[in-house]
Structures are given as structure tokens and as C-alpha cells.
Amino acid sequence: MNTQTSAKVPRHIAIIMDGNGRWARERGWPRLKGHEQGARNVEPVCEACIAEGVGFLTLYAFSTENWKRPAHEVAGLMLLLERFLSEKVAMMERNGVRLATIGRTADLPGPVRKRLERAIADTAHNTKLTLTLALNYGGRDEIVDAVRSIAHEVKQGKLDPGSISGETLSTHLYTAAMPDPDLLIRTSGEMRLSNFLLWQLSYTEIHVTPRLWPDFGAEDLRAAIADFQSRDRRFGGAVENPVTTASA
Numbered sequence: 001m002n003t004q005t006s007a008k009v010p011r012h013i014a015i016i017m018d019g020n021g022r023w024a025r026e027r028g029w030p031r032l033k034g035h036e037q038g039a040r041n042v043e044p045v046c047e048a049c050i051a052e053g054v055g056f057l058t059l060y061a062f063s064t065e066n067w068k069r070p071a072h073e074v075a076g077l078m079l080l081l082e083r084f085l086s087e088k089v090a091m092m093e094r095n096g097v098r099l100a101t102i103g104r105t106a107d108l109p110g111p112v113r114k115r116l117e118r119a120i121a122d123t124a125h126n127t128k129l130t131l132t133l134a135l136n137y138g139g140r141d142e143i144v145d146a147v148r149s150i151a152h153e154v155k156q157g158k159l160d161p162g163s164i165s166g167e168t169l170s171t172h173l174y175t176a177a178m179p180d181p182d183l184l185i186r187t188s189g190e191m192r193l194s195n196f197l198l199w200q201l202s203y204t205e206i207h208v209t210p211r212l213w214p215d216f217g218a219e220d221l222r223a224a225i226a227d228f229q230s231r232d233r234r235f236g237g238a239v240e241n242p243v244t245t246a247s248a
């Protein structure tokens with residue numbers, strides 16, 4: 001039986017960073033101000049993860065659906081990303097953070113792609129925390145891409161269809177090199193997965209906080225980890241009921 005108590009630090013935390021727009025609106029500011037504050041927040045959250053011993057942090061930074069936002073907001077988000085990727089490599093180096101990405105990144109604007117590739121190469125030797133930015137990411141697209149690549153291997157005669165298992169699919173996902181998240185945090189109180197890591201979140205503990213992402217800090221991260229540690233993870237198994245009647 002695959003049971004596990006969770007009184008330990010999650011190895012992998014995934015975060016749906018939501019509420020930037022509302023945070024800005026509460027202040028009478030344009031939405032991009034909320035995204036800017038949200039981007040500033042990534043550094044302290046990375047540092048808190050390292051302090052707590054978390055090895056993988058995956059942030060939902062831009063979904064395949066986010067292209068539907070007004071053009072100026074999309075352009076602003078791309079500029080913010082570019083700035084983050086050029087300014088934060090020093091922080092990553094200082095903290096031992098390795099940058100990675102998941103998603104259809106080939107469709108991102110050229111300047112973002114270039115900075116992304118450079119930041120990934122520059123931080124590849126770091127080992128404390130793998131920070132993965134989900135960019136132009138969609139969970140269904142990821143599964144489609146995995147199925148396509150499996151089908152290709154079958155067609156080439158490299159893979160026997162009868163041998164395809166859940167493990168085969170896992171190893172063809174963008175996340176093949178990392179463990180599934182132990183803890184998913186969603187800020188701003190919404191109770192949705194929003195097409196994020198659909199396969200990988202099957203047994204993940206979910207922590208939803210009303211805190212808007214730009215206000216989310218190290219204390220909130222620690223509270224989420226404490227919540228995770230209070231959970232009884234059974235992975236579909238069962239805990240034996242206590243025996244209440246004595247047998248002869």
C-alpha cells in the first residue's frame with residue numbers, strides 16, 4: 001500500500017499565482033501594477049522555499065488561455081517576464097536556483113525565448129531549488145504533446161503499444177525530470193485547477209488561500225506547508241479502523 005504521512009517538507013510545491021488584477025483594482029491601479037508586484041514576489045517565495053528545504057517550485061506564470069487577455073496586458077506580461085529573466089539570474093546564482101520551464105515556449109516572443117534560454121543555461125549548475133516557470137502552458141496541451149511523442153515512437157517501432165503505462169506517459173510530459181507536486185497552492189480563493197498540471201496533480205494536496213498573489217509572502221508559504229503537514233496522505237489506500245470490541 002502506497003501510504004505516506006505528510007509530516008515532512010513537500011519536495012515539490014506548485015503555485016497558481018492568482019489575484020494580481022484584483023490587488024491592483026483594490027488600489028485603483030491598472031492590472032499591470034498587480035502583475036509587477038506579483039513578479040517582485042517571486043524572489044522572497046523562492047528564498048522561503050529554500051529556507052524550508054523545498055527542492056522544486058513550479059509557478060503558473062502564463063497559460064495558453066492568457067493570450068485571450070487584452071493585447072496591452074499580454075505585451076506587459078511579456079515585458080515583465082523579459083525583465084524578470086534578465087534581472088533575477090543574479091538572485092538565482094546567489095541562492096542556488098536552477099531555472100527551468102514547461103509549456104509550448106517555442107511560441108513565446110523571440111526576446112523572451114532568448115532570455116529564457118540564456119537564464120536556463122546560466123543557472124543549469126545550481127542544485128538547491130529548481131524554479132520552473134510554466135509559460136504558454138496548458139495541461140491538456142501537455143498531455144496531447146506527450147501522446148503525440150509516444151505515438152511517434154510507436155510508429156518508429158521503438159515502443160510496443162502493449163507496454164505503454166502511466167509511467168510511460170509521465171516520462172513523456174514536460175515535467176519528466178521532476179517529481180509530481182506534493183502541494184498545490186492557489187491564491188485569491190478560487191477553487192479551480194485552471195488547466196494546470198492535470199496529470200501530475202492526481203495525488204497532490206491542495207491549499208487554497210484567500211490571500212491575493214501580490215500579498216503572498218514567506219509566512220503564507222510556511223502556513224501552507226504546515227497545512228500540508230497536517231494532512232493524512234493515503235494515495236487511495238486506507239487506514240485500519242481501531243478495533244473497539246474485544247474478541248474472545
Ligand code: FPP
Pocket residue numbers: 017018019020021022023031035036038039042059060061062066080081084133188213
Ligand atoms: C493571475 O492574476 C496571474 C497571471 C495571469 C499571471 C501571473 C504573472 C505574474 C505573477 C507576473 C509575472 C511572473 C513572473 C515569474 C515574472 P489575474 O490577473 O488573473 O488576477 P485577477 O483574477 O485578480 O484578475
